[in-house]
Amino acid sequence: MMKNKAVVLGTNYYIGLSIVRNLGRNDIHVVTMDYEPSKYGVSRYVEEALLVPHYEKEEAALVQYMVDFAKEQEAKPVLFLSSDPYVHFLDRNFDLLKEFYLFPMEQKGLLSDLMDKETLLKFTEEYNIPTPEIIDIHEENFYERVLDEIGFPCLIKPRDSAEFVRKFREKAFRIRNEEELKAKLALLGDSDDVFIQRIIPGPESNCYSADCYYGPDSALMGFVTTEKIRQWPNNFGASTYAKQKWIPELIPLVHKLFQGIQYRGFAEVELKRDEFTNVVYLIEINVRFINFTEMLCALGFNTPLVYYRDSIGEPIPKKYVNYDTNVHWKYKYEDISAIFGYLNSGQMSLMRILVDYKFRKVSSTWAWDDPGPGLSFTSHAIKKAGAKLLKKIKRK
Template identity: 60%
Template sequence: MEYKHKAVVLGTNYYIGLSVVRNLGRSGVSVTTVDYDNHHYGCSKYVKEKLIGPHYKKEEKKLVEFLIDYAKKQEEKPVLFPTADLYVEFMEDNFDSLKKYYLWPNEKKGLLRKLMDKESLLEFTKPLGIRTPEIIPMDADNLYKKVTEELGYPCIVKPKDSMPFVNKYRSKVFMIKNEEELKEKIEMCKRDSQEVFVQRIIKGPETNCYSFDVYMDKNQKVVSYMTTHKIRQWPINFGASTYAKQIYIPELYDICVPLFKSTGYRGFAEVELKRDEKTKNIYLVEVNVRFVNFTELQCYMGMNTPMMYFLDSIGEDFSGPEIKEDHEVYWKYKYEDLSAIRKYLSTGQMSLKDIISDYRFKKVSSTWALDDPMPGIHFFLWAIGKRFKR
């Protein structure tokens, strides 16, 4: 089937954007990508138009004008897709201007930003009794005293915006062992204009880290959902998944769905959670309101979240599965998983037996696809070149 509306995907510098592009293109949607530079994943055969535009931060207003100029030339309003938190923020900051020319499911200006932010998220989770790890903002009065008395050590320093933090420090969080380390990291973040907060650690192995992926329709009804747990992540202990498994975890539905119903949420979202190894309580760690690492896994399971988002935006009917059984399906991001394996082995957190026992030859790949090999080839050549430079 051909659609009159085009999909405009913001960001192809990571495999998330690639998954969105592929699963729209496979379904007959004309896909246009917009990025500030050429990237490995932008060479997918499912990209009909590849546009290089202004930077979303450095030239924000110019990018708004660039997108509006493009939309004005189209027969129908395009559907706008964010593939990273900073693109969500860009859409939120320019909500009124972009909504005149683009479609996307959310109609509540400011809601996505509130759900993304760890502090404002509490105004939704507290009334529902949803457990979240305690946090203290970096600019709190008596910060170091509060951390000692309320959180204790070890604890972690986390960013409000992950992408600039990871780009700067090559780490998703800082593990803090004592007050001296905390002062050092906080002062460094202040110098680098990185907004962070201090958070209590929820203790437990990687397999206690869960994801609840869901699509909510305009009536705040659950259209489709699935659950997963991590096996490995990079950086280890506090990073993004590199190897994960689809597994049904029934408790997550009753924790997450009330949150989205109470906020009037519409669209795709992923909730990251963790079970405390001692109390067995499950804590809500983070809400992602854009497409995520597991997009290719979702689509493999029949939960085509990019197409749900597209059809919802243009007012067409759509559906998806509620996955309530285990299918023994694994997902892998091989490039970073190799680093993760080495680190788990060297720190003694995993044994070779652990690694082998969880290994499956049939996996959903983050990047490689037989029907669209060029992004995988480009990335492989880049990775090899990077290794040789080292």
């Protein structure tokens, strides 16, 4: 077993579970840190499951806990991030955590800048990468500019996706007219953390991702490109069903940015093709591990292992999936809601959904070598559905 332990921050979602499994399968000692017990239970690949202070409410206590833990180890642990809030936590405490933990990124603040939908523009503009037009809500003649420059429908999008999703269960608000725009902005109050963005026209299948790993000297060590099939909430949510598909133009488009800023580590770029102009727009960048982690690993692009080896200074295996595999990924729990949504809106037919489901699928949660988390989450989902049903019955 490797002497450097892997510390995974955040395991109350299947992304953290994917990191744990694909490290543990490679004989790496995995430690999980979270502020509450996970609804996925504890994977058989977890050696130590630690309950720790909350990353925001008790930030200083969590940092001290992590420092004390690292001091007790034989070698520096490798730090893994499973969600956006932990990326911000890392950047706020970058220097101290870098002293006691291993992780590839050397530039303080860069991860948060790439995640921020507005500051990201300074990078995309420098490297001439198309991005959807945006307008700040505090601009002069705001409503006139929205009508003239962006038009309706449009999106209200957050700078901090994680907090917005946690509050509203949506990644963005789709706005059909000026009346709706005013109503939603009134709901948001004095928030400075949202902006207006043009909707890039096109179906779900025009939504792509480019998943890349950059090693020392920003060398491109691996990539996979994907195409979205369904998402929840429909049209502007997170993927629930997607497939690996080789889309050659994506890698050169994002590569010039990552090499230019000397990026190191894993990143996923979300993009969308305009169905009328055929232009591919960069929508956002994720700088932590992602929904598709289990699928990437199934394709031989084991991003947690690559990240681990890079962090401890070992050679990184290269993996370029520049061909179609027909491998699909699904998050069944939310995909059920997505399917009903598309059927009700008429965007998809039942036949189309059945045809899409015939391919080899990688599950977000279930694994035959580690069934406990799948069973634990299923039990949680059944209890949650039962509680909702009981609440509806009581209302009647």
